[in-house]
Amino acid sequence: MTKINLALPAAAIREIRINSITGYQGDAEELVKAGGCDLKDKERSFSQCMGCTTSKAACMTILIQDAAVISHGPVGCASCLHEFSFTYRVNAPLRGVKKPTPRRIFSTNLQEKEAIYGGGLKLAQAIREVQNRTNAKVIFVLTTCASGIIGDDVESVCTEAEEELGIPVVPIFCEGFRSKVWTTGFDAAYHAIARKLIPKPQQRRKDLINVINFWGSDVFSQWFAPFGAKPNYITPYATLDNLKQAGEAVATVQACSTLGSYLGAVLEQDFGVPEIPAAPPYGIAQTDRWFRALGQILGQESVAEKLIAEKKKEFLPKIEALRRKLAGKTAYVTAGAAHGHALLAVLGELGVTPCGAAIFHHDPVYDSGRPENDQLAQRVADYGNVPNYNVCNKQEFELVNALNRLRPDVLLARHGGMTLWGAKLGIPALLVGDEHYAMGYEGLVNYGERLVEVMENDEFVKDLAKHAVMPYTKWWLAQPPSYFLRGGTGQ
Numbered sequence: 001m002t003k004i005n006l007a008l009p010a011a012a013i014r015e016i017r018i019n020s021i022t023g024y025q026g027d028a029e030e031l032v033k034a035g036g037c038d039l040k041d042k043e044r045s046f047s048q049c050m051g052c053t054t055s056k057a058a059c060m061t062i063l064i065q066d067a068a069v070i071s072h073g074p075v076g077c078a079s080c081l082h083e084f085s086f087t088y089r090v091n092a093p094l095r096g097v098k099k100p101t102p103r104r105i106f107s108t109n110l111q112e113k114e115a116i117y118g119g120g121l122k123l124a125q126a127i128r129e130v131q132n133r134t135n136a137k138v139i140f141v142l143t144t145c146a147s148g149i150i151g152d153d154v155e156s157v158c159t160e161a162e163e164e165l166g167i168p169v170v171p172i173f174c175e176g177f178r179s180k181v182w183t184t185g186f187d188a189a190y191h192a193i194a195r196k197l198i199p200k201p202q203q204r205r206k207d208l209i210n211v212i213n214f215w216g217s218d219v220f221s222q223w224f225a226p227f228g229a230k231p232n233y234i235t236p237y238a239t240l241d242n243l244k245q246a247g248e249a250v251a252t253v254q255a256c257s258t259l260g261s262y263l264g265a266v267l268e269q270d271f272g273v274p275e276i277p278a279a280p281p282y283g284i285a286q287t288d289r290w291f292r293a294l295g296q297i298l299g300q301e302s303v304a305e306k307l308i309a310e311k312k313k314e315f316l317p318k319i320e321a322l323r324r325k326l327a328g329k330t331a332y333v334t335a336g337a338a339h340g341h342a343l344l345a346v347l348g349e350l351g352v353t354p355c356g357a358a359i360f361h362h363d364p365v366y367d368s369g370r371p372e373n374d375q376l377a378q379r380v381a382d383y384g385n386v387p388n389y390n391v392c393n394k395q396e397f398e399l400v401n402a403l404n405r406l407r408p409d410v411l412l413a414r415h416g417g418m419t420l421w422g423a424k425l426g427i428p429a430l431l432v433g434d435e436h437y438a439m440g441y442e443g444l445v446n447y448g449e450r451l452v453e454v455m456e457n458d459e460f461v462k463d464l465a466k467h468a469v470m471p472y473t474k475w476w477l478a479q480p481p482s483y484f485l486r487g488g489t490g491q
């Protein structure tokens with residue numbers, strides 16, 4: 001297991017900690033075989049804009065129910081934060097939050113003056129003002145490139161504010177320039193939460209299992225009930241009290257190994273909460289393994305076996321019927337790393353051939369260091385190789401190039417704004433924001449039915465393609481997608 005040091009204010013970035021990369025073109029099997037240390041990132045000589053670690057740290061904190069978040073930087077750095085207010089509101093019903101309150105997002109709006117004389121005072125005033133206005137139970141302070149470059153002592157300002165206000169004021173070191181792998185922002189937020197908010201456990205609660213996830217629907221309550229446990233969802237829609245309980249849970253599971261790699265490992269290393277040795281349950285083979293690993297860690301193997309048998313009896317005939325409907329179809333996947341691997345596993349199970357994928361980064365190993373958590377390796381072992389596997393940090397020009405060449409029957413996406421590229425090319429596209437939707441045996445039925453529906457109703461995108469204008473030139477579309485990657489023909 002990677003050594004994580006909570007005594008330090010900041011998390012080590014993914015490139016250094018687990019050798020993550022953002023540039024690769026080849027196939028999935030080669031990438032899995034390349035393993036950890038031998039994997040070399042391929043830089044691009046041309047790049048479109050990409051995500052920022054600040055926004056990922058914001059995502060994991062803005063969605064905490066009783067928190068307020070201050071972006072310490074120029075106001076522009078906070079511009080991407082509003083999208084999480086929308087996310088909070090629209091996904092609240094999935095998690096039973098009946099009256100979602102407005103999110104509390106602020107910026108210190110650093111100007112030239114602070115860039116010269118420092119922004120510490122302005123931050124201290126902002127923290128007081130935010131507490132006056134919101135009465136939040138915890139305030140998070142996100143650093144940005146500007147506050148990092150001018151060298152503000154954000155840690156000291158937060159400690160002093162904490163003493164003055166009597167609530168936790170938590171600095172998160174997530175300057176955009178720290179890392180090309182934006183999921184480092186998740187790690188930065190979890191590092192700060194574990195360091196400042198989760199106390200050492202006084203007891204072990206057998207009825208509580210941590211679920212590190214985004215905003216997916218509450219499928220875990222009914223899965224955990226036969227084991228006599230309930231989920232402790234971290235961090236979206238959690239309260240400060242929920243977060244404090246994380247160190248007492250009996251185990252940790254994840255909806256996405258990319259998201260929860262760091263926190264799962266921290267909870268095990270520093271709080272004694274074991275992370276189950278299995279990638280998230282997407283596809284039948286992985287769902288079997290996941291329930292068995294959970295049963296083993298809880299000492300309830302027979303409960304797991306009974307649950308697997310009952311679920312399979314109910315859902316396998318429906319899955320088989322979907323396989324017949326989807327036979328011969330091809331798909332292209334674009335998503336963040338582990339969720340992309342999950343969708344590729346779902347395709348494998350439903351008998352749809354993946355003709356390629358654009359995945360936003362690659363972690364050759366997760367922080368647990370366990371091969372059982374590697375969803376791509378398991379996807380390849382369970383269902384075979386994925387050709388045209390492109391690791392690109394949302395470089396849409398590469399995605400469009402690949403889609404135009406491969407012309408799949410459907411495009412699967414995880415992020416808003418990506419499906420339009422399929423539509424412009426006349427390719428039906430499916431975006432499901434609920435990351436739990438395709439999980440488990442029942443998830444294969446949910447997702448398979450949506451796939452059939454999307455492919456059967458393609459008139460709109462076919463018409464749209466006749467009138468759509470592409471921003472990319474014919475020249476670019478005739479080049480290989482790896483043209484600007486190191487070793488490509490455009491170097």
Ligand code: SF4
Pocket residue numbers: 052053054073076077143144145146175176177
């Ligand atoms: S933190 Fe840096 S990379 Fe992120 S939005 Fe601000 S300036 Fe851009």
